[in-house]
Amino acid sequence: MPKFELLEPADTREALSLLSELGERARLLAGGTDLMVNLRRGRIRPEYVVRILSKEGLQGFSTGSTGLRIGAMATIREVAVHPAIKERFPALARAALSMATPQVRNRATIGGNLCNASPAADTAPPLLVHDAEVDISGAAGSRTMPLRDFFQGPGAAALQAGEILTAIRVPDPGTGVGAAFIKLGVRKAQEIAIVSVAVLLRRGAAGQVDEARIALGAVAPTPLRVPAAEDELRSRPFSLELAARAAGLAASAVEPIDDVRATAEYRRAMAGVLVERALVDAWEKAAENCEG
Amino acid sequence: MALSIVGKRAIRLEAPEKVTGSAAFVADLKLPGLLVGKVLRSPHPHARILNIDTSRARALAGVKTVVTFTDTPGIKYNAAAHPAPGSVLLRDQYLLADTARYVGDPVAAVAAVDEDTAAEALDLIRVDYQPLPFVLEAEAAMAPGAPLLHDSGRNIVGRVEFTLGDVEDGFREADHIFEHRYRTSKVFPCSVEPPGVTMARADWSGRLTVWSSTQMPHQIRRIVAGALGVPQGKVRVIKPYVGGGFGSRLGAVNEPLCALLAMRTQKPVRLAYSIEETFLGTESRHPIDLTLRTGVKADGTLTARRLDAILNAGAYATHSVSFASPVGNWFRGMYKCPNYRYEGIAVYTNTSPSGAFRGYGNPQVNFAVESQMDEIAEHLGLDPLTLREKNHPCMGDIWERTKWPIESCGLEEALSLGAAEIGWREKRGKSRDGGKGRAGGGSSSGTGDASSTGNAVRGGDAFRHRGVGMAYMLHCSCGRPALHELSTAMVKMNEDGSANLLYAGADSGQGSLTVMAQIVAETVGIPLEQVQIDPVTDTDLTGFEVGSHASRQIYAGGNAVRRAALAARHEIVALAADIVGAAPGDLEIADGVIRSTSDEQKQVTVAEICREALFGSRRRQIIGMVSEEPEGNPPVYAAQFAEVEVDTRTGAVEVLKLVAAHDVGVAINPANVEGQIEGALQQGLGYALTEEVVHQPATGRPGASNLGEYKVLTAKDMPEIKVIIVEAASRTGPYGAKGVGESGLVPTAAAIGNAIYDAVGVHLDSLPFTPSRVLAALKGEAGAKGAVITVKK
Numbered sequence A: 001m002p003k004f005e006l007l008e009p010a011d012t013r014e015a016l017s018l019l020s021e022l023g024e025r026a027r028l029l030a031g032g033t034d035l036m037v038n039l040r041r042g043r044i045r046p047e048y049v050v051r052i053l054s055k056e057g058l059q060g061f062s063t064g065s066t067g068l069r070i071g072a073m074a075t076i077r078e079v080a081v082h083p084a085i086k087e088r089f090p091a092l093a094r095a096a097l098s099m100a101t102p103q104v105r106n107r108a109t110i111g112g113n114l115c116n117a118s119p120a121a122d123t124a125p126p127l128l129v130h131d132a133e134v135d136i137s138g139a140a141g142s143r144t145m146p147l148r149d150f151f152q153g154p155g156a157a158a159l160q161a162g163e164i165l166t167a168i169r170v171p172d173p174g175t176g177v178g179a180a181f182i183k184l185g186v187r188k189a190q191e192i193a194i195v196s197v198a199v200l201l202r203r204g205a206a207g208q209v210d211e212a213r214i215a216l217g218a219v220a221p222t223p224l225r226v227p228a229a230e231d232e233l234r235s236r237p238f239s240l241e242l243a244a245r246a247a248g249l250a251a252s253a254v255e256p257i258d259d260v261r262a263t264a265e266y267r268r269a270m271a272g273v274l275v276e277r278a279l280v281d282a283w284e285k286a287a288e289n290c291e292g
Numbered sequence B: 001m002a003l004s005i006v007g008k009r010a011i012r013l014e015a016p017e018k019v020t021g022s023a024a025f026v027a028d029l030k031l032p033g034l035l036v037g038k039v040l041r042s043p044h045p046h047a048r049i050l051n052i053d054t055s056r057a058r059a060l061a062g063v064k065t066v067v068t069f070t071d072t073p074g075i076k077y078n079a080a081a082h083p084a085p086g087s088v089l090l091r092d093q094y095l096l097a098d099t100a101r102y103v104g105d106p107v108a109a110v111a112a113v114d115e116d117t118a119a120e121a122l123d124l125i126r127v128d129y130q131p132l133p134f135v136l137e138a139e140a141a142m143a144p145g146a147p148l149l150h151d152s153g154r155n156i157v158g159r160v161e162f163t164l165g166d167v168e169d170g171f172r173e174a175d176h177i178f179e180h181r182y183r184t185s186k187v188f189p190c191s192v193e194p195p196g197v198t199m200a201r202a203d204w205s206g207r208l209t210v211w212s213s214t215q216m217p218h219q220i221r222r223i224v225a226g227a228l229g230v231p232q233g234k235v236r237v238i239k240p241y242v243g244g245g246f247g248s249r250l251g252a253v254n255e256p257l258c259a260l261l262a263m264r265t266q267k268p269v270r271l272a273y274s275i276e277e278t279f280l281g282t283e284s285r286h287p288i289d290l291t292l293r294t295g296v297k298a299d300g301t302l303t304a305r306r307l308d309a310i311l312n313a314g315a316y317a318t319h320s321v322s323f324a325s326p327v328g329n330w331f332r333g334m335y336k337c338p339n340y341r342y343e344g345i346a347v348y349t350n351t352s353p354s355g356a357f358r359g360y361g362n363p364q365v366n367f368a369v370e371s372q373m374d375e376i377a378e379h380l381g382l383d384p385l386t387l388r389e390k391n392h393p394c395m396g397d398i399w400e401r402t403k404w405p406i407e408s409c410g411l412e413e414a415l416s417l418g419a420a421e422i423g424w425r426e427k428r429g430k431s432r433d434g435g436k437g438r439a440g441g442g443s444s445s446g447t448g449d450a451s452s453t454g455n456a457v458r459g460g461d462a463f464r465h466r467g468v469g470m471a472y473m474l475h476c477s478c479g480r481p482a483l484h485e486l487s488t489a490m491v492k493m494n495e496d497g498s499a500n501l502l503y504a505g506a507d508s509g510q511g512s513l514t515v516m517a518q519i520v521a522e523t524v525g526i527p528l529e530q531v532q533i534d535p536v537t538d539t540d541l542t543g544f545e546v547g548s549h550a551s552r553q554i555y556a557g558g559n560a561v562r563r564a565a566l567a568a569r570h571e572i573v574a575l576a577a578d579i580v581g582a583a584p585g586d587l588e589i590a591d592g593v594i595r596s597t598s599d600e601q602k603q604v605t606v607a608e609i610c611r612e613a614l615f616g617s618r619r620r621q622i623i624g625m626v627s628e629e630p631e632g633n634p635p636v637y638a639a640q641f642a643e644v645e646v647d648t649r650t651g652a653v654e655v656l657k658l659v660a661a662h663d664v665g666v667a668i669n670p671a672n673v674e675g676q677i678e679g680a681l682q683q684g685l686g687y688a689l690t691e692e693v694v695h696q697p698a699t700g701r702p703g704a705s706n707l708g709e710y711k712v713l714t715a716k717d718m719p720e721i722k723v724i725i726v727e728a729a730s731r732t733g734p735y736g737a738k739g740v741g742e743s744g745l746v747p748t749a750a751a752i753g754n755a756i757y758d759a760v761g762v763h764l765d766s767l768p769f770t771p772s773r774v775l776a777a778l779k780g781e782a783g784a785k786g787a788v789i790t791v792k793k
């Protein structure tokens, strides 16, 4: 493993100033479950690794009237078992639980999962359908942006050198909403998705789809939403045929590649199958969540 | 007398050491001045090595030696273990390659003061390669004009033929002829301790000591001596605890290379391959292309069987010259048929060498034969169980593999118990009969509990179909008569009545150590706690032992151990008879006490007798010693049953339940037997569903080179498992035991494939059954290439 110097700043401010000083020579370390693998494989060779473990403000969950704030350093396990997430954002909890192994989930953070910007990052699709936003801090100040704009390519997040993702904000979904997550892989643990899908539907009083959001992972350079499929659903009465039509649109919107896990062709076909299944699932859950 | 220790679920002797982490494996051993070795591997599948510049690596502080082809003794060797004449060991390999023949072929090695320095040194070595044309598939490598790997003029490295009767006559007699082509994949055992963990020291007296995570210490001694051109007597091999074998260390992995580094530096060196290196440069199961033609009467009687097998040997011969023999032996031994013909051809390709892996050719053959049997049964309208019952060789029949009469057969019981456990009668054929399939109980094609709930929806259930399938298998208890099966054991009685067993057994985690102790305790008549065996095997301190292969350890090694214990017992009884004044035939031993069966007063302890022998009138130690082969090679039988659920939209196959009913002879330790079968099922499931390395056509690189890409199934993926032990005692095995080490994975893939057929009506001809292959088959895309069914009349 290439040698590096480990720096452990006392707080976020110190971390930011270190990062701005060191620029490209430094890398941020959260849980390290992506970073260490890349270091060992020689894919990155930073001179400095800046550790931001257990820093105030980056941790914990806070719920307010508008939604949930998840600190970037929350571990995947914490996300998977947090009562508010299980209750109001079950697709996110499921996605977190589908990741890796218990050991990795104990270390890996949600911020790391997003900043690593893998097209297959499991927490991305559910956060995308929840219209999550991310809080970013840099030496020059802080900003908030929609998660949708955060992913720019494989391994490329919309972070300037020296910026830290501090939190993820997920608006409260409200009533009549159902969300689903399905991950396709060949084994039940320790599996990077061949295709993953998250769906959020809001069910209208007359049985029509009031709101539809669909996101997919591992089928394009970034996790992505599929607006054409969402538009197809909106304001229409839900049916299996409608779900199949929207799924077809989703499948044609993706840009998968061939790799060791699957062919592009299989991925595209599965994008459709999974979207269709997730839509049916989300619709049933939406019914359960309707008031009265 | 009733058995008191054999048949008991004795706890593993080494369990406390392993559970507390105090058991030392090779990588835990330390010596003063220990250096770290590392290997530089070819990135090209085939390349001439024009020049290797090691000067910068040599100049790096902390580097003690850098070796390339020119630093090796220049002796060609073969890494496989079995001595001739049973197998032909073509010597076609140098310790470091003169020409790179696969991606991963070792071209240079370093020894340095630590891991980082060794890694840095590798980066500083400059190799000028001249890439050469390469070939990855066996069939292509046989074609005229294919790139040649060695200077033998052709890529065919071994060819074997077996015939009985006249197959053409047999096909003429047949009512139906079935012909199919099957392909199997390249898979690796992926044991917890990767193969290729070695430490070596060359001391000033000229002695070479090699600590190896091997399955065959005595064979390693011979291979190391031969490869380095040093006298065998100068080499000592020590095997500490080993973390799994499965054939991956049946021969040398990197022992000779590590020893070379130690000799060059006169310092101890450890060379430990990583799991990534497992996929690059250690032996795998042979991928085989099997064309199977079977003639059958309308009532299911077999009239002719023909198998043509093309084996992908990889870049070096290792086992492959003779490997086509066991492949043919499994084939001809499986079913009774007056006419058969087998031809097996092993072919060099520019891929990592194939070699031994649990089952040694049988999983490949079984997949083909048992998949086809299912189709035959279907076609003839016979129950697959009936077809097996009708045609399998049974007790008293000649087993074509050995040409010896079969000692015992528990297959019928295994078939009926297994069928009952899976619910064969209620379930088989139901999916296809109904035409609609049975909806799954809300289980999932996705990954994890997390996603599974997401699939339990109305839209999805109609696409989930369940089915049951089965396959039968026959395997061996050792390699006789083709292979040499010598074991040597010594049972030494101490003056306190305890025994030491000196035996070079190669327990690599299967628990054979404990079973050997049970055999000694039972045979001598002392409590299990009074038997000591060192888990560390040392070729200086033990007699010759072939090692752990061919499911032989208990059958063949246990035979020598039992006979050595018996020899000790005879001496004990003879002396006791003198002392208590009884006829030897009148005495029995139990729990360390010798009693006369006719006179209760006459008794003495084993401890007293051993003390008397040592210090009393005899002045000699009671020692039983035996060096011999077992008499036979009884086949072991199994029937496995699988229940699966197939998602026809994703192609995902979920195995819901596996039933493995195995006739293992007498189970000396049933817990160990179950452990062997369950562990094998995990590998068999992976073989069936997920595991595969495909060398990339453009680059020749293995498509999976770590455990993220190579999908070994996890604890979460394991279905419900039911192991059923059937005990048809052998005549020649210790206490009636037969082999069990390999058989658990032999029929698993075919059973699952046949269950998939039952669920969705498609036969799959290639392993593994990946979702995309299943989908393609459902769309009618696959199968078309291989399956030809000729129906006469």
Ligand SMILES: Cc1cc2nc3c(=O)[nH]c(=O)nc-3n(C[C@H](O)[C@H](O)[C@H](O)COP(=O)(O)OP(=O)(O)OC[C@H]3O[C@@H](n4cnc5c(N)ncnc54)[C@H](O)[C@@H]3O)c2cc1C
Pocket: A027, A028, A029, A030, A031, A032, A033, A034, A035, A036, A037, A072, A073, A076, A098, A099, A100, A101, A104, A107, A108, A109, A110, A111, A112, A113, A114, A115, A116, A120, A121, A122, A123, A159, A163, A164, A165, A166, A190, A191, A192, A193
């Ligand atoms: C065995 C194994 C299995 C895995 N399985 C899965 C899986 O099933 N699904 C999946 O999606 N992933 C999986 N992963 C990948 C990985 O575990 C996740 O992406 C994890 O969430 C990364 O989080 P981390 O805290 O470990 O990130 P780190 O490795 O610490 O960081 C990842 C990257 O993000 C940057 N970074 C981290 N935090 C911040 C921050 N707050 N602000 C700015 N930049 C930051 C780092 O500099 C680095 O570049 C697996 C990894 C392993 C080793």
